[in-house]
Amino acid sequence: MVTTGILKAKKIWLFALAAVTLLFAFNTTSFSAAYVQSWHLVDSGKHLDYDGDSIYMSHITTGAGIWNGYKSGVIRPDSIWVIEDVYVTDIEIANGYTGVTYASGKIELNVYYLSDHSTTRRTNTATHELGHALGLDHSTSTDIMGPIQTTILTLSQNDKDSYDLAYSKY
Amino acid sequence: MTIVVAALIVGAAFGFNFFNKDTNVKNAVSEVENVDTSKLPIFPIRGSFVYDVNNINEAVGIVDYVFVGKVVRNDGTIYKGIITMESENGPKEVGTPYTKYAIQVIDNIKGALIDTIEVLKHGGVSQDNKGNKGVFIFEDDLLPEVDKFYIFLGYAQKDGSIIISGPNSNVPLNVSDKQSNNLTKQSLSSLSVYQQYQEAFENQIISVQRERFTSKYEK
Ligand SMILES: [Zn+2]
Numbered sequence: 001m002v003t004t005g006i007l008k009a010k011k012i013w014l015f016a017l018a019a020v021t022l023l024f025a026f027n028t029t030s031f032s033a034a035y036v037q038s039w040h041l042v043d044s045g046k047h048l049d050y051d052g053d054s055i056y057m058s059h060i061t062t063g064a065g066i067w068n069g070y071k072s073g074v075i076r077p078d079s080i081w082v083i084e085d086v087y088v089t090d091i092e093i094a095n096g097y098t099g100v101t102y103a104s105g106k107i108e109l110n111v112y113y114l115s116d117h118s119t120t121r122r123t124n125t126a127t128h129e130l131g132h133a134l135g136l137d138h139s140t141s142t143d144i145m146g147p148i149q150t151t152i153l154t155l156s157q158n159d160k161d162s163y164d165l166a167y168s169k170y
Numbered sequence: 171m172t173i174v175v176a177a178l179i180v181g182a183a184f185g186f187n188f189f190n191k192d193t194n195v196k197n198a199v200s201e202v203e204n205v206d207t208s209k210l211p212i213f214p215i216r217g218s219f220v221y222d223v224n225n226i227n228e229a230v231g232i233v234d235y236v237f238v239g240k241v242v243r244n245d246g247t248i249y250k251g252i253i254t255m256e257s258e259n260g261p262k263e264v265g266t267p268y269t270k271y272a273i274q275v276i277d278n279i280k281g282a283l284i285d286t287i288e289v290l291k292h293g294g295v296s297q298d299n300k301g302n303k304g305v306f307i308f309e310d311d312l313l314p315e316v317d318k319f320y321i322f323l324g325y326a327q328k329d330g331s332i333i334i335s336g337p338n339s340n341v342p343l344n345v346s347d348k349q350s351n352n353l354t355k356q357s358l359s360s361l362s363v364y365q366q367y368q369e370a371f372e373n374q375i376i377s378v379q380r381e382r383f384t385s386k387y388e389k
Binding site for chain 2: 037038039083084087089091092093094095096097098099100101102103104105106108112113124125128129132137138147148149
């Protein structure tokens with residue numbers, strides 16, 4: 001009787017341990033993944049040199065700082081010595097997007113929605129579009145690279161992992 | 171002499187640069203004919219949404235028109251917001267492609283459009299003729315094909331035009347040849363996709379407050 005009791009307790013303990021281990025394993029895989037696109041705008045010198053005439057250029061500068069905080073010196077303002085890799089301009093169009101990035105090298109920031117938005121939301125969109133220019137694809141809703149605009153201004157583990165994988169392809 | 175030459179070189183360099191910045195022309199439009207897109211590589215367009223794209227009630231709520239239409243004609247690609255960028259091969263023009271379509275409106279689910287309209291589909295053949303030509307298209311989106319039927323989700327613009335843009339903005343309708351000759355609200359009601367959008371309209375969620383416009387194609 002006593003032996004069986006101990007065995008039972010052992011079994012329960014092992015089961016619990018297995019469950020906890022599984023939970024952690026699940027967490028590790030679900031909370032960290034890399035999402036990259038088929039294209040990026042980074043040049044052969046591993047820089048993304050930006051220029052533009054958008055009224056939100058200061059938000060782009062802040063966004064560049066957010067990415068550069070993780071990998072310094074990758075995103076730079078364009079100078080006369082280098083070729084621009086991405087050009088940031090404004091559009092005013094009803095289309096459901098606060099910003100759009102094209103493989104041809106253009107970021108469009110949509111004044112139609114952004115004009116009513118807070119600085120935080122505008123900066124989220126500017127940072128998100130720079131992420132596409134870096135080659136990152138859409139990930140989950142708690143990331144800067146989540147598909148829908150948020151107030152997030154800090155890189156998540158997904159954002160960092162995606163950037164690491166994108167960077168390895170430059 | 172040396173100083174003059176140096177000044178000329180510096181001037182030319184700055185002048186050239188200035189000239190390029192100055193040609194960052196906005197809202198210019200150029201057009202190309204209908205191109206066969208089937209053999210071109212696809213370059214996905216990416217953006218940041220202002221609404222929850224996974225919620226069909228929000229997708230219907232944010233647009234101005236939801237309608238069943240047959241694609242009559244593809245009228246080629248126009249390029250908006252053309253800028254000039256310096257590239258390794260010299261200056262290149264970068265515009266945003268919109269594909270022009272003539273559509274026969276068969277049924278209005280949201281809004282009331284006249285029978286024959288023109289729409290601009292956000293996406294199409296890229297303008298960049300220095301690099302690789304390709305097709306620009308959003309995620310979960312496709313370019314409509316002539317003679318096929320779709321449920322279109324459209325936005326009226328300030329200038330009276332209609333833009334079709336984003337994920338599931340033209341949803342294919344499987345209509346048989348026999349059905350296609352006589353599509354009515356009643357026959358459409360038997361299609362599950364149609365029912366889905368009809369119900370989404372009845373339960374639409376307007377999550378984004380915005381200034382709405384009226385297209386020139388309203389009844
Ligand atoms: Zn995006």
